[in-house]
Amino acid sequence: MNLRMPPQSLEAEQSLLGAAMIDKKAAIEIIQHISIDDFYNLENQSIFDAVSRLSNENKAIDIITVSDKLQSLNRLDEVGGLEHLSNLATNVITTANIKSCIGIVKGKSIRRQFIHAGMNIIDGAYDGNYETIADFKADSLKQLDIRTEEKTNLTISDITNNVMVNIEERFNTNKIKLPYGISWIDKHTGGAHDTNLTIIAARPSVGKSSIVMQFGLNFAKKGKHVGIFSLEMSSDQLIERAIANTGLIHMDKLKTPSLMDNDDHIKLGQTINTINNLRLNIFDDIFKIELIRARCMELKLKNELDVIIIDYLQLCETTQKTHSVNERISYITRQLKMLAKEMKAPVLLLSQLNRANEKDDRPPKLMDLRDSGAIEQDADDVFFLHDPENGKPTAEERTVCDTEFIIAKQRNGTRDIKTDLKFYKGTQRWEGNNYV
Numbered sequence: 001m002n003l004r005m006p007p008q009s010l011e012a013e014q015s016l017l018g019a020a021m022i023d024k025k026a027a028i029e030i031i032q033h034i035s036i037d038d039f040y041n042l043e044n045q046s047i048f049d050a051v052s053r054l055s056n057e058n059k060a061i062d063i064i065t066v067s068d069k070l071q072s073l074n075r076l077d078e079v080g081g082l083e084h085l086s087n088l089a090t091n092v093i094t095t096a097n098i099k100s101c102i103g104i105v106k107g108k109s110i111r112r113q114f115i116h117a118g119m120n121i122i123d124g125a126y127d128g129n130y131e132t133i134a135d136f137k138a139d140s141l142k143q144l145d146i147r148t149e150e151k152t153n154l155t156i157s158d159i160t161n162n163v164m165v166n167i168e169e170r171f172n173t174n175k176i177k178l179p180y181g182i183s184w185i186d187k188h189t190g191g192a193h194d195t196n197l198t199i200i201a202a203r204p205s206v207g208k209s210s211i212v213m214q215f216g217l218n219f220a221k222k223g224k225h226v227g228i229f230s231l232e233m234s235s236d237q238l239i240e241r242a243i244a245n246t247g248l249i250h251m252d253k254l255k256t257p258s259l260m261d262n263d264d265h266i267k268l269g270q271t272i273n274t275i276n277n278l279r280l281n282i283f284d285d286i287f288k289i290e291l292i293r294a295r296c297m298e299l300k301l302k303n304e305l306d307v308i309i310i311d312y313l314q315l316c317e318t319t320q321k322t323h324s325v326n327e328r329i330s331y332i333t334r335q336l337k338m339l340a341k342e343m344k345a346p347v348l349l350l351s352q353l354n355r356a357n358e359k360d361d362r363p364p365k366l367m368d369l370r371d372s373g374a375i376e377q378d379a380d381d382v383f384f385l386h387d388p389e390n391g392k393p394t395a396e397e398r399t400v401c402d403t404e405f406i407i408a409k410q411r412n413g414t415r416d417i418k419t420d421l422k423f424y425k426g427t428q429r430w431e432g433n434n435y436v
Contacts, residue, residue: 007111008040012104017044018092020051020061026098027051027061033102038109043079063089110146117143138294145297178346181218182432184419188407192307192346197337197378201351201369202385206403208350209311210428213238214245215348216309220278224306227299228282229292231315235282241428247271250426288317289335300343308343312350330374337378351375366408382409399425
């Protein structure tokens with residue numbers, strides 16, 4: 001067997017420890033960028049642990065204090081005693097190369113992490129303890145999800161400058177980065193926002209799948225990459241709706257093409273060409289949140305993910321063992337909020353409502369979100385669709401539905417406001433005043 005020494009640099013590790021004991025500024029910088037696991041040598045790990053403890057206790061860091069701390073932890077002898085600490089400090093010629101040493105130690109550490117992940121993947125491939133290949137793939141991608149970039153420590157001035165740049169850009173261009181495409185909604189929300197989890201909830205058959213598909217089409221028409229995870233409808237059904245919505249072709253004609261006239265055939269050809277050029281990725285065979293995350297990671301690595309749409313929450317599954325529906329839903333919504341932040345992309349999540357508002361014949365409220373209070377807690381925005389006629393005997397005969405769009409929650413905006421939209425069932429199209 002070819003046994004190779006894991007990536008490491010004893011010299012760089014020792015240089016960092018020596019610098020930390022003779023230069024307060026160097027110690028602060030090292031602690032900010034390096035963790036104990038970044039050191040390969042066990043003795044160096046113990047010394048760095050002592051340095052970190054002193055820093056957390058707001059105490060001076062030098063040879064004597066580090067020695068005392070190691071003595072109190074019964075580790076001084078195992079690292080070579082006071083003499084070794086003294087050698088580390090005296091052998092540091094200059095602390096000017098601290099950044100270089102940090103880069104070396106961090107780089108070696110990341111390479112070791114990838115080696116460890118690779119070994120776990122190989123073990124998993126041999127053992128085969130997965131229900132499906134998709135589960136194995138998701139676990140492998142999770143193993144390889146190793147942070148390789150350092151988080152930048154921004155000052156409050158840096159942050160306010162970034163905010164001002166964004167405000168000035170919106171003022172100068174008068175454009176919304178990710179518009180939903182319905183002017184009233186865009187006016188009151190500023191469009192979809194990166195890192196936000198947005199819930200769109202309604203009772204069955206009100207049109208939540210149609211409106212989120214229209215939102216997705218509008219994002220894609222603006223040149224954005226949209227990932228759609230459909231847990232209820234097939235990709236074929238979604239594309240049929242997209243064709244009807246984009247080309248204004250009645251769904252009945254798509255189901256019975258003999259009803260089409262020449263104009264319909266022309267519009268169909270043009271619409272297919274338009275949709276083919278949109279950056280849409282539709283998945284109708286992924287149900288577990290872990291696999292959704294894995295696929296999003298794949299797309300993000302290829303710079304092919306700007307928006308995530310999931311239809312719908314109650315059909316989403318997890319590999320985690322949960323004891324109740326409430327616990328499962330709570331876990332999934334938390335994971336999706338984390339996904340939005342991790343991917344730096346908005347997540348639009350559809351959800352069912354319970355029947356309480358139906359019984360009371362009233363518009364839905366946040367308490368009507370089905371199965372878990374965590375839905376409201378984790379969501380940045382909650383939108384409701386309410387059709388007062390839905391479920392009544394004559395409702396199915398309508399071709400146009402007057403539907404309320406309600407902003408029930410908005411973390412950074414006005415809440416408890418609403419507008420009236422028209423839902424054209426034949427073309428699966430939603431319109432408000434001044435449709436964009």
